Amino acid sequence: MNAATSPDLQTPVKTENLTKRFRQGESVVEALKGVSLTVRTGEFVAIMGASGSGKSTLLHTMAGLTRPDEGRVLIADTDLSTLSDAKLTRFRRRKIGLVFQAFNLIPTLTAEENITMPLLTDGRGGQAADRLDPLLERLGIAARRRHRPDAMSGGEQQRVAIARALITDPALVLADEPTGSLDSVTGQAICRLMKELCEEQKRTIIVVTHEPSVAAWTERVVVMKDGRILTEFRTADFPDPAALTVHYQQVVAAKPA
Numbered sequence: 001m002n003a004a005t006s007p008d009l010q011t012p013v014k015t016e017n018l019t020k021r022f023r024q025g026e027s028v029v030e031a032l033k034g035v036s037l038t039v040r041t042g043e044f045v046a047i048m049g050a051s052g053s054g055k056s057t058l059l060h061t062m063a064g065l066t067r068p069d070e071g072r073v074l075i076a077d078t079d080l081s082t083l084s085d086a087k088l089t090r091f092r093r094r095k096i097g098l099v100f101q102a103f104n105l106i107p108t109l110t111a112e113e114n115i116t117m118p119l120l121t122d123g124r125g126g127q128a129a130d131r132l133d134p135l136l137e138r139l140g141i142a143a144r145r146r147h148r149p150d151a152m153s154g155g156e157q158q159r160v161a162i163a164r165a166l167i168t169d170p171a172l173v174l175a176d177e178p179t180g181s182l183d184s185v186t187g188q189a190i191c192r193l194m195k196e197l198c199e200e201q202k203r204t205i206i207v208v209t210h211e212p213s214v215a216a217w218t219e220r221v222v223v224m225k226d227g228r229i230l231t232e233f234r235t236a237d238f239p240d241p242a243a244l245t246v247h248y249q250q251v252v253a254a255k256p257a
């Protein structure tokens with residue numbers, strides 16, 4: 001679980017001119033209108049933007065959950081558009097850890113059963129025993145390992161979901177509003193954890209959020225508006241989250257997409 005043992009560290013993510021349209025009855029929504037974005041290996045990046053700006057569509061496209069209408073996604077040297085659905089699923093299971101706002105834990109399974117599920121579905125259940133204990137320790141949920149989701153707090157459930165995302169040792173972690181269901185103190189603890197995972201283990205982490213207090217933990221903020229990248233900035237250029245918030249609100253209000 002440290003950088004030395006983490007396989008395949010050279011995993012930059014690149015999107016080239018992604019477009020995605022959704023049909024809604026008679027009308028067509030263009031969720032992505034030519035999005036080109038490069039995230040380097042080991043970078044911790046936030047994607048921000050108002051509701052409906054295309055953040056989730058971009059993240060899901062990078063994860064291979066949604067296929068773009070045009071453009072392509074490259075993860076390390078793999079062009080996702082060249083993979084069949086079955087190969088894409090296997091690629092995702094092995095290379096990408098996904099975390100969602102709603103945790104998406106299986107209610108009838110314990111924490112440890114939820115966490116090891118991705119290894120079982122990938123035919124690698126034999127690796128579960130070695131990997132589980134360090135992960136439970138690292139995420140501070142060892143005492144909750146036999147609890148079911150309904151017996152855990154929101155923060156604990158999200159830690160279980162993060163452990164589930166990390167059990168396959170993915171080089172890339174994609175998180176969609178991971179703190180959106182948590183109170184602010186718990187949300188900040190989850191952010192600290194993601195930053196540590198990024199720094200200690202050199203994983204690439206891309207987090208979608210509309211909260212500046214979450215984005216402030218990352219290195220770089222990419223701002224989306226109406227299906228396009230509006231601008232981006234480095235968090236180090238701001239002395240504190242309040243200054244970052246002011247800047248974010250200014251760029252979203254001022255610049256046309």
Ligand SMILES: Nc1ncnc2c1ncn2[C@@H]1O[C@H](COP(=O)(O)OP(=O)(O)O)[C@@H](O)[C@H]1O
Pocket residue numbers: 022023024029030031049050051052053054055056057058
């Ligand atoms: N499966 C879908 N079917 C139809 N429209 C969708 C679908 N997913 C997203 N959209 C539309 O695409 C746009 C971008 O959505 P989304 O990527 O979810 O934005 P965000 O995550 O920034 O709130 C919105 O107008 C949304 O309604």
Ligand SMILES: [Mg+2]
Pocket residue numbers: 055056057
């Ligand atoms: Mg969304």
